[in-house]
Amino acid sequence: MPVKTYNYDDHTQLSPHFNVQEFKCKCRQNHNILISNELISKLEELYTALNCSKIVINSGYRCPEHDRNVGGDGCGQHTKGTAADIVCYDQNSLPISSKLVSCSAQDLNFRGIANITDEYICTHLDVRENGIYFGDETTGTNTVTNDFYTYYGISKRSDYKIVAKGIDVSYSQGEIDWDKVKESDTVDFVLIRAGYGKEYSQVDEKFERNYKECKRLEIPCGAYWYSYALTKEDALKEADVCLEVIKNKKFEYPIYFDIEDGSQSSLGREKISEISETFCKRVEEAGYWVGIYSYKSFLESNLTEEIRNRYAVWIAHTGIEKTSYLGQYGIWQFSHTGRIDGINGNVDLNYCYSDYPELVKKAGLNGYKKSDTDTKPETNPKKSKNITLIDDGVAYFGILTAE
Secondary structure, eight states: OOEEEEOTTOOOEEETTEEGGGGSOTTOOOOOEEEEHHHHHHHHHHHHHTTOSEEEEEEOOOOHHHHHHTTOOSSSHHHHTOEEEEEEEOTTSOBOOHHHHHHHHHHTTOSEEEEOSTTSOOEEEEOOSSSOEEEEGGGOTTOBOSOHHHHHTOOOGGGOOOOEEEEEEOGGGOSOOHHHHHHHTOOSEEEEEEEESSSGGGBOTTHHHHHHHHHHTTOOEEEEEEOOOOSHHHHHHHHHHHHHHHTTOOOSSOEEEEOOOGGGGGGOHHHHHHHHHHHHHHHHHTTOOEEEEEEHHHHHHHSOHHHHHHSEEEEEOOSSSSOOOOSOOSEEEEEEEEEOTTOOSOEEEEEEOSOHHHHHHHHTOTTOOTTOOOOOOOOOTTEEEEEEEOTTSOEEEEEEEOO
């Protein structure tokens, strides 16, 4: 594990995002700086995995004296140049939870990982030569966990299995030929925009038709309501209008609160979480399986973990092979440029990881009663579906015939 020695005033750019000066000892004495090549390489991998806007090095190399002054034993990983205490920031320049950083660092095979602040913002990472240290120092320096995913209650991405593939539609797709969509045998479910805002006049102009066509053709569906709410009162009004629009209808998938508008971004995490909870609670109390939709950075920056764990999550994170979002989610919107027979132009594509039709009916929600005997439409067991991305970046549902 090569560790290089740099002069105190060296300004070498170690990698695209890290410079020697970020790692120098905080003692302010004029002495050399030790930095591990592997540490820098893995920090760059972490930067990419979490889609960071920046990673701040709170503490890099420490001379033995400074290490003892800050509570160390004078011979720890920082004194070897193999450790850094960091804060990761998302694309909105907000800190990423140390819980998420720890899980991602575990995936990248950092050998020393620990949350070190009560706020779960700062994370210790190291590339020690021998052994593994996984810790949460808010509960004591000797508290070691075997797996951060289990410790923090976060699902591993490898545990997620695709159970259905679907699309989401609104007035933007115009007059959809739903018979062709059905015949294409590439859509297992549809999420339909019901409307937006807090006035009944803001019902999506294609909602009724899209809903009726899905029911006629037995395509399982859910709905979403685009929010402009800036207060709890706005959220209540939006929830009430949404409930009026979806009244007397049946949905096999959740009713989602779509919160992503630019006008809401500056409200702050506490306010946005309060708005989201207000809408979701109102709709849930009316007998619906409720969820929250937004894009990855908005979810991470503006919604508390409590809210993201309490309700179903439909995450938008497009143009990548695998989302780096580490919170729980039931549906991933992975493309805005899908092509489906019967729809002119682009349509969003989604993977679903939960059997919502079975769960919803079993719970007696979304217009169903527990005694309902509705079942999902049969699927052809000799067909499996996959996604093919062509060179221009447009995603297509394709069909493969299996024996």
